[in-house]
Amino acid sequence: MYACKTPKAVYAGQDALNQLPALLSGVKKAVVFSDRGIEKSGVLDKPLQLMQSAGVEYALLTDLPAEPTYHQAQATVEAFRAAQGEVIVAIGGGSVMDAAKLCSILADGRWSVKDLLDDPSRGRKTVRSVMIPTTAGTGAEATPNAIVAVPEKELKVGIVCEEMIPDAVILDGEMIARLPAHIAASTGVDALCHAVECYTSKKATPFSNLYAMEALKLIIPNIEKACLDPEAIESKNAMLLAAYYAGVAITCSGTTAVHALSYPLGGKYHIPHGVANAMMLMPVMHFNFDCIRAELAQVHDALGQTAAETEADKARWTLERMEEIVRTLKIPTDLKAYGVPAEDLEGLVKAGMDVQRLLVNNKRTVTAEDARKLYLELLA
Ligand SMILES: NC(=O)c1ccc[n+]([C@@H]2O[C@H](COP(=O)([O-])OP(=O)(O)OC[C@H]3O[C@@H](n4cnc5c(N)ncnc54)[C@H](O)[C@@H]3O)[C@@H](O)[C@H]2O)c1
Numbered sequence: 001m002y003a004c005k006t007p008k009a010v011y012a013g014q015d016a017l018n019q020l021p022a023l024l025s026g027v028k029k030a031v032v033f034s035d036r037g038i039e040k041s042g043v044l045d046k047p048l049q050l051m052q053s054a055g056v057e058y059a060l061l062t063d064l065p066a067e068p069t070y071h072q073a074q075a076t077v078e079a080f081r082a083a084q085g086e087v088i089v090a091i092g093g094g095s096v097m098d099a100a101k102l103c104s105i106l107a108d109g110r111w112s113v114k115d116l117l118d119d120p121s122r123g124r125k126t127v128r129s130v131m132i133p134t135t136a137g138t139g140a141e142a143t144p145n146a147i148v149a150v151p152e153k154e155l156k157v158g159i160v161c162e163e164m165i166p167d168a169v170i171l172d173g174e175m176i177a178r179l180p181a182h183i184a185a186s187t188g189v190d191a192l193c194h195a196v197e198c199y200t201s202k203k204a205t206p207f208s209n210l211y212a213m214e215a216l217k218l219i220i221p222n223i224e225k226a227c228l229d230p231e232a233i234e235s236k237n238a239m240l241l242a243a244y245y246a247g248v249a250i251t252c253s254g255t256t257a258v259h260a261l262s263y264p265l266g267g268k269y270h271i272p273h274g275v276a277n278a279m280m281l282m283p284v285m286h287f288n289f290d291c292i293r294a295e296l297a298q299v300h301d302a303l304g305q306t307a308a309e310t311e312a313d314k315a316r317w318t319l320e321r322m323e324e325i326v327r328t329l330k331i332p333t334d335l336k337a338y339g340v341p342a343e344d345l346e347g348l349v350k351a352g353m354d355v356q357r358l359l360v361n362n363k364r365t366v367t368a369e370d371a372r373k374l375y376l377e378l379l380a
């Protein structure tokens, strides 16, 4: 048996944002989640104006830190409860959307974020949520996941609860049109990781394969242009759609060793999620190569490539293309650049091996010795 659980409604394409008033019809007060960076970029102006024109009152929460700890996420839950809105509108990247999703299932005050870390099935949705992503991206607008940092474990931990799947999603290219290139690059590679990991995951299903492959067909030809050319609106729109598809793929399947081993890099050294995944992507893909050759060859074919003939050559083409993407986008992939000392290796290995939830999805078994070698590649 396999299932595909998605948001109830998704609006995408030009002027999709104009759907917001209709989605808030009959609502007196909404709570808008965002952060200071997004506020400064001017991206909030249009959605807030649309709400004002439609007579929807709102409270604006912008004190959300990027990649919050579970304590910071809890402070957001308290602020949300004090604001007393009927609907959640999250306008932001994964950090904002994850905090908003946690609020959607903790609004009644019965449980805390810490309680969900212990048992995520406790969450109950009592407030409707509308997600408007401003990065392309985490796909958090599609998933039942919220990721928080757990400082005492020096890890980031995913809380997975189906009740968090958003009710409505708006994918409007205007929201990412002026995304700074370095954020577009790392968040775009995160979407690439979601798609390729889900496609090569032990948990892959026909549903996740459909979404993951569609995401790869959009990401691989568009990602560099979308990040590096401010005018490449079509490529940016393709990335926004792809990030959503890859989010659905996560919901139906699961990421693998790239995400598992990147969690300690975010949890302990505060390396942004997309950058940490960009670091782990190629070492893990090379490590997995013999176990995922058929899937990587299928990507070559789905992209209409004809250069390679054998399965091995086709798979190598896909691998090299991913390598080229990380290189062209100049995402730092050296741990030392983030001040990580070589002596921290054993701590990283231990924390990475704790992420069994995702490691078990990896087609090639990852032992502690393997994890050590993979981290060493980033420290060399
Ligand atoms: N829930 C999920 O399924 C899921 C999946 C992957 C990652 N995540 C989590 O999402 C978080 C990362 O989210 P992210 O990569 O989207 O980044 P983010 O939300 O942390 O944002 C990164 C920075 O980009 C800025 N920013 C965002 N949109 C902008 C815009 N349009 N213009 C200008 N600046 C903008 C923000 O102000 C912030 O400073 C991590 O905590 C990660 O663990 C969640």
Ligand SMILES: [Zn+2]
Pocket (backbone or CB within 6 Å): 138, 190, 193, 194, 259, 273, 277
């Ligand atoms: Zn991710």
